[in-house]
Amino acid sequence: MGIPLTIKPQTLIGCPNCDLLVQRPSSKKRHDACCPRCGSLLVRSSLDSINRTLALSISGLILFIPACFLPLLELNIYGHTGSCTMIKGVLQMMKSGYWWMSCLVLFCSILVPFFIQMLLFGLSLALKLGAWPSLLVRPLKLYQSLTEWAMLDVYMLGILIALIKMEDYGDIFPGPGLYCFIGLLVLATLSILSFDAGLAWSLIERRTP
Amino acid sequence: MNREQTLRNSGLILCLTCHKLIRAGKKHPRCPRCGSLVHSRTPGSLSTTWALVITGFWLLIPANILPITQVVYLGDGQPDTIISGIISLINDGMLPIAILVFLASIVVPILKLLGISFLLLCVQFKWTFSAYHCTLLYRFISLIGRWSMLDLFMISILTALVDMGAVSSVTPGPGATAFATVVVITLFASKRFDPRLIWDLKET
Structure with missing residues (x-):
C-alpha cells in the first residue's frame, strides 16, 4: 500500500515515537502539534525564530x-573562607583524582551549554544572512x-x-557569579526553545543549489 | 478496526536527525538532506539496550555500597554513601532536601532501569499492554533521566566550596565514579531503545 499520489509528501510528517503518518498542520496556525496516537510533540511553533535565537544566544x-x-x-x-566557581568545581575534583567524574561535570555543565550557544549563534546568523547553506548541515546535526x-x-x-545544606555549618551567601548563572540559565533555555530546527532544515534544503 | 496508516506500511522512512520522510526501497538509504543513514527501525536496538540496562543494574551495587563523599567538618568526619547521606539530611531536619536527593539519586536511576527493562520485556515476549501508556512511560523515562546528575553537580560544588585543609573539606569517593557511570549508561540506554517496536506489536 503506497501513499496516494494526490498527497504531496511535504504535507505529511512522521511520528518518531510510534511511526504514525500524520497530516502536517497548516503553517498559518500558530500552535504546537502532537501525535494523535501516542501524544508526542511533533511540531513546535516559534515566532520569529531566527532573530530571537540570534539575540538570545549573543x-x-x-x-x-x-x-x-x-x-x-x-x-x-x-573565619575560614571558601568560594566556588563552576571551573573550580571541576578542577578540584580533577585534583582529587576523579577525572572521569570531573570530565562529565565539565562536559554537561560547561562545554555542552557553551557549544550550544555558539552553534545557535552561528546557525541563526548564517540562516539570517542566507549564506553557506550546505556548510550548516554538520553544525545543525x-x-x-x-x-x-x-x-x-x-x-x-x-x-x-x-x-541550603551548608547553612547549618557556617555563613553562606550567594556570590556575583550566581546572578550571572541564573541569567545564563534563563537565556540558554529561551534560546533553545526559540530555535526551530524544522525551519532550519527546510531553509537549508531550499537554499542548497 | 481499520488499520492506521504508519510510515512502514506506506513505504516511507523517517530520518530521525532532520525528520525528513524518505521513500524506502534502496538497501542502505541515506537522507538526501542531512546525509544520515536512515532505518525504519533502529538496528540492534533490543540487544544494545539490554546490554546497557544489565550493565546499569550491576553498577548500581558499587554506586550504593561505596562512599560517594568524604566530609570533614571541624577536624572530624566520615565517608558517606548515598543512603547514609540522605539519612543524615533527615537527622539534620532537612526533610524536603532529603526527599529531593532521594528522588534524584535513588528513585530516578532505579525507575529508569526497571522501566526500560519492562519495555524491553514487552517487546521481547510480545506482551500486549496499552501501547499508548508504554510510550508515555518511555517519554517520562527519557525526560527524568538527566536529573540524576544532581548529586554529582552537588558534590562538585561542595568540593570547591568547602576546601579548608584539615579544618573542613569535602572530597568525592569511589562510589561517585560508579554512580556517574550509571547515569551515563541509563541515558544511552533510553536513547538506544526504539519506541516504535512497541507499536509494531499491535500490527502483527
Whole structure:
C-alpha cells in the first residue's frame, strides 16, 4: 500500500515515537502539534525564530564568562573562607583524582551549554544572512545531538541544595557569579526553545543549489 | 478496526536527525538532506539496550555500597554513601532536601532501569499492554533521566566550596565514579531503545 499520489509528501510528517503518518498542520496556525496516537510533540511553533535565537544566544554567550569564573557561593566557617566557581568545581575534583567524574561535570555543565550557544549563534546568523547553506548541515546535526546533554537546570538545583545544606555549618551567601548563572540559565533555555530546527532544515534544503 | 496508516506500511522512512520522510526501497538509504543513514527501525536496538540496562543494574551495587563523599567538618568526619547521606539530611531536619536527593539519586536511576527493562520485556515476549501508556512511560523515562546528575553537580560544588585543609573539606569517593557511570549508561540506554517496536506489536 503506497501513499496516494494526490498527497504531496511535504504535507505529511512522521511520528518518531510510534511511526504514525500524520497530516502536517497548516503553517498559518500558530500552535504546537502532537501525535494523535501516542501524544508526542511533533511540531513546535516559534515566532520569529531566527532573530530571537540570534539575540538570545549573543546575550547568553556574553553572560557565560562571568557565570563560569565568578564565585557562585561564598562560605565562612569560623573565619575560614571558601568560594566556588563552576571551573573550580571541576578542577578540584580533577585534583582529587576523579577525572572521569570531573570530565562529565565539565562536559554537561560547561562545554555542552557553551557549544550550544555558539552553534545557535552561528546557525541563526548564517540562516539570517542566507549564506553557506550546505556548510550548516554538520553544525545543525551536532547541535541536535548535544541538546540532551546540556544540564544547566540540574546544576542550578545542585547550587540551591548546596546552599541550603551548608547553612547549618557556617555563613553562606550567594556570590556575583550566581546572578550571572541564573541569567545564563534563563537565556540558554529561551534560546533553545526559540530555535526551530524544522525551519532550519527546510531553509537549508531550499537554499542548497 | 481499520488499520492506521504508519510510515512502514506506506513505504516511507523517517530520518530521525532532520525528520525528513524518505521513500524506502534502496538497501542502505541515506537522507538526501542531512546525509544520515536512515532505518525504519533502529538496528540492534533490543540487544544494545539490554546490554546497557544489565550493565546499569550491576553498577548500581558499587554506586550504593561505596562512599560517594568524604566530609570533614571541624577536624572530624566520615565517608558517606548515598543512603547514609540522605539519612543524615533527615537527622539534620532537612526533610524536603532529603526527599529531593532521594528522588534524584535513588528513585530516578532505579525507575529508569526497571522501566526500560519492562519495555524491553514487552517487546521481547510480545506482551500486549496499552501501547499508548508504554510510550508515555518511555517519554517520562527519557525526560527524568538527566536529573540524576544532581548529586554529582552537588558534590562538585561542595568540593570547591568547602576546601579548608584539615579544618573542613569535602572530597568525592569511589562510589561517585560508579554512580556517574550509571547515569551515563541509563541515558544511552533510553536513547538506544526504539519506541516504535512497541507499536509494531499491535500490527502483527
